[in-house]
Amino acid sequence: MSKATLQRRPLVKKILESADDNLLVIAGLGSSNWDITEAGDRPLNMPLWGAMGAPVSMGLGLALAQPNKRVLVITGDADLLMSLGSLATVATQQPDNLAIVVLDNEKFGETGNQASHTSPLNNGPTESGAGADLALIAKGCGIADVGTVREAGEVAQLVKDARTRKGPVFRLVKVMVEKLDFVMPPQDGAHLKDRFRQALLGHP
Amino acid sequence: MNAETSADWRDEIFEVFQTHDIKQVYHVPDAGHSRLIEHCQRSNAIRTVPLTTEEEGIALAAGAWLGGQRSALLMQSSGVGNTINMMGLTKTLRFPFLTLITMRGDWGEFNSWQYPMGQGTPKVLEAMGVLLYSVDKASEVRGTVDAAARSAFNGGQSVAVLLRQKLIGIKDFAKKAAK
Numbered sequence: 001m002s003k004a005t006l007q008r009r010p011l012v013k014k015i016l017e018s019a020d021d022n023l024l025v026i027a028g029l030g031s032s033n034w035d036i037t038e039a040g041d042r043p044l045n046m047p048l049w050g051a052m053g054a055p056v057s058m059g060l061g062l063a064l065a066q067p068n069k070r071v072l073v074i075t076g077d078a079d080l081l082m083s084l085g086s087l088a089t090v091a092t093q094q095p096d097n098l099a100i101v102v103l104d105n106e107k108f109g110e111t112g113n114q115a116s117h118t119s120p121l122n123n124g125p126t127e128s129g130a131g132a133d134l135a136l137i138a139k140g141c142g143i144a145d146v147g148t149v150r151e152a153g154e155v156a157q158l159v160k161d162a163r164t165r166k167g168p169v170f171r172l173v174k175v176m177v178e179k180l181d182f183v184m185p186p187q188d189g190a191h192l193k194d195r196f197r198q199a200l201l202g203h204p
Numbered sequence: 205m206n207a208e209t210s211a212d213w214r215d216e217i218f219e220v221f222q223t224h225d226i227k228q229v230y231h232v233p234d235a236g237h238s239r240l241i242e243h244c245q246r247s248n249a250i251r252t253v254p255l256t257t258e259e260e261g262i263a264l265a266a267g268a269w270l271g272g273q274r275s276a277l278l279m280q281s282s283g284v285g286n287t288i289n290m291m292g293l294t295k296t297l298r299f300p301f302l303t304l305i306t307m308r309g310d311w312g313e314f315n316s317w318q319y320p321m322g323q324g325t326p327k328v329l330e331a332m333g334v335l336l337y338s339v340d341k342a343s344e345v346r347g348t349v350d351a352a353a354r355s356a357f358n359g360g361q362s363v364a365v366l367l368r369q370k371l372i373g374i375k376d377f378a379k380k381a382a383k
Binding site for chain 2: 049051053055059062064093192
């Protein structure tokens with residue numbers, strides 16, 4: 001029942017500040033997609049509109065293909081809960097260029113803020129989860145460098161860790177439940193893929 | 205039977221992977237694919253990634269393609285059901301995708317639990333717009349996998365090769381139990 005105080009949008013904006021061609025970003029469907037888009041839509045962003053459970057695996061495939069670029073996955077608690085095994089798969093490969101930042105508001109935001117499994121246990125009839133600790137799960141899967149961020153004073157270090165620390169890095173960030181506008185990137189998946197490859201490889 | 209008289213088709217698949225510059229191979233443990241998986245694991249040119257569930261392989265393949273690398277997913281027919289929603293990614297992103305599927309519940313299968321997904325495999329893949337190739341003769345494996353890789357990586361398609369149970373050989377449960 002920790003009351004989260006961090007706001008996701010300014011936080012993501014800080015993480016992505018002055019992103020250059022070295023930074024490849026994948027965002028999970030829903031809020032994380034709108035978050036990175038408000039920070040500034042760019043070709044080297046791959047914001048997902050579906051494919052729940054995909055971002056960590058997609059980030060891994062990209063990180064292995066591009067070992068000299070930084071790959072940053074930004075997604076939510078509900079998205080990651082759908083693919084916990086992907087953390088163990090990341091750990092088998094130990095990609096030193098991959099960072100995973102999970103914005104945990106303890107809710108299934110896109111469907112009406114129902115409690116996710118990261119909500120506290122015994123938290124009332126409609127707000128209870130399991131108190132699942134995704135950082136502990138990541139650690140248990142074999143990702144050694146994990147951490148949880150709750151305070152504004154920890155954000156500067158989070159930004160550094162997400163952008164430059166030797167991977168695989170996993171950071172869980174407890175964020176507030178907020179009602180925010182949708183800030184939408186292009187929706188056509190083939191277009192998003194082609195512009196990403198064009199910017200990265202010089203051809204679609 | 206078949207599997208013993210023509211052991212080389214797995215080696216031929218590995219050669220086709222090299223010819224097509226496949227750099228990442230995803231798999232779950234599988235008796236049918238085991239020899240191919242071991243080839244990939246020993247190769248310096250291929251990154252082999254073990255999965256906890258098959259759908260990870262679709263998302264990995266998308267990420268590899270975003271980063272400019274070709275990949276292949278090795279799975280059993282029983283795993284195909286796990287991938288169906290994620291398979292939609294190959295359509296929405298329109299990226300080349302290649303999967304090789306060892307079939308169960310297909311030809312003389314002893315285990316009744318394998319039949320529902322084995323028999324459903326071609327239908328659900330077709331429903332998701334995946335192009336199907338099928339091979340049941342060892343002599344046709346190389347050509348079929350090569351054609352599938354061309355359809356995927358030159359033609360931009362999402363392609364599955366069904367390695368039929370007739371090719372792989374029937375798991376002989378009675379023989380195993382007697383050991």
